[in-house]
Amino acid sequence: xxxxxxxxxxxxxxxxxxxxxxxxxxxxxxxKKVLLIDIDPQGNATSGVGIxxxxxxxxxxxxxxxxxKAEDVILKTSFKNLSVIPSNIQLAGAEIxxxxxxxxxxxxxxxxxxxxxxxxxxxxxCPPSLGLITLNALTACDTLxxxxxxxxxxLEGLSQLMATVRQVKRLYNxxxxxxxxxxxxxxxxxxxxxxxxxxxxxxxxxxxxxxTIPRNVRLSEAPSYGQPVFYYDKSSSGTRAYMELANExxxxxxxxxxxx
Numbered sequence: 001x002x003x004x005x006x007x008x009x010x011x012x013x014x015x016x017x018x019x020x021x022x023x024x025x026x027x028x029x030x031x032k033k034v035l036l037i038d039i040d041p042q043g044n045a046t047s048g049v050g051i052x053x054x055x056x057x058x059x060x061x062x063x064x065x066x067x068x069k070a071e072d073v074i075l076k077t078s079f080k081n082l083s084v085i086p087s088n089i090q091l092a093g094a095e096i097x098x099x100x101x102x103x104x105x106x107x108x109x110x111x112x113x114x115x116x117x118x119x120x121x122x123x124x125x126c127p128p129s130l131g132l133i134t135l136n137a138l139t140a141c142d143t144l145x146x147x148x149x150x151x152x153x154x155l156e157g158l159s160q161l162m163a164t165v166r167q168v169k170r171l172y173n174x175x176x177x178x179x180x181x182x183x184x185x186x187x188x189x190x191x192x193x194x195x196x197x198x199x200x201x202x203x204x205x206x207x208x209x210x211x212t213i214p215r216n217v218r219l220s221e222a223p224s225y226g227q228p229v230f231y232y233d234k235s236s237s238g239t240r241a242y243m244e245l246a247n248e249x250x251x252x253x254x255x256x257x258x259x260x
Contacts, residue, residue, distance in 0.1 A: 001116050002122055003121055003143070003253070004141045004143075005121065005143050005144075005145050006124045006126055006134075006137040006141035006144050006145065007123060007124065008134055008144060009157065010130045011128060011154060011157040013149065014148060014149040014154060014185075015147050015185060016125065016128065016147050017040065018048075018223070019245075020124075020125040021045050021228050022219075022245075023123065023246055023249065024082060025080075026242045026245065026246035027120075027121055027246045027249065027250065028080050029230060030246055030247070030250055032120040033083075034081055034082050034120065035083050035084070035085065035118075035119040036122075037060060037085040037112065037123065037125065038059075038086055039087060039125065039134075040125055040126065040128075041091040043087040045084070045087070046084065047226060048223045048226065048228070049226065050226035051084060051226075054088065056086045056088055058073045059085070059086050059090060060073070061088070061093070064091070064107050064111070064136060065107070066101075069111070070111050074115075083119070091133070095131050098136075104132060104136075105172055106136070107136055108137060108139070109139050109140035124137045130164050135164075135172075138168045141173070142177070144165060144177070144178055144179055145179040145182065146161065146181045147181075147182045148182065148183055148196075149183075149184050150186050150190075150192065151196065155196065155199055165178075178204070179207075180207050180209050181204045181208045181209065182209050182211070182212075183200065183208070184213040186215070187215060212241070213241045213245070214237055214241060216237050216238035216241075218233045218236035219236075230242065230243065
């Protein structure tokens with residue numbers, strides 16, 4: 001049985017999509033079957049794995065409003081063990097359409113439930129908001145993965161996100177758990193970075209990943225070539241960081257399975 005991980009942070013520019021794409025690709029490199037679901041209307045995760053979002057015939061929009069099944073929307077990428085459910089700007093209208101649906105927070109959960117039998121890990125790249133689309137992801141997932149930029153304002157939105165998660169846990173998804181917190185755009189030379197790290201650890205303890213993601217030019221360049229950084233430049237510090245993250249992620253999940 002596979003595991004569904006929602007990657008979310010309502011603050012934009014924290015490395016959320018970069019982390020989703022690169023963690024998914026690196027876990028695929030570790031011989032796990034991975035499905036990446038893009039539910040951000042910007043479709044950056046889609047183009048980040050080499051899919052032309054303008055040419056996509058069926059997308060996560062069709063999945064959310066119930067006009068397509070997951071198996072009809074899944075596309076194989078050219079990267080090892082990595083498939084994707086793409087997104088495009090059409091998804092922006094889903095928020096409005098979902099409002100009138102009776103089971104509006106469970107549409108994604110119902111649509112992808114059967115895929116847990118096909119994939120080891122399913123990563124959902126959420127939009128930078130706490131609207132109905134993100135709510136669908138939080139209802140569908142087993143765990144939440146939170147990338148945080150090493151800046152003061154990044155901490156401010158966390159309490160709002162966790163309040164939403166507590167509400168989701170109470171109303172829709174009693175089993176949701178925190179997968180982990182990842183520090184991105186990390187620069188160990190800055191005092192602010194140390195302060196942010198200390199503050200995050202105070203609240204989230206062992207849930208904070210030991211691996212951190214540095215600022216790296218190759219990480220910024222790779223999406224424009226439609227490639228995860230592992231395939232764009234294997235020797236870059238960005239690649240090393242995301243492979244370390246994937247290994248830590250796998251280790252944590254192996255340990256977690258022993259405890260259950």
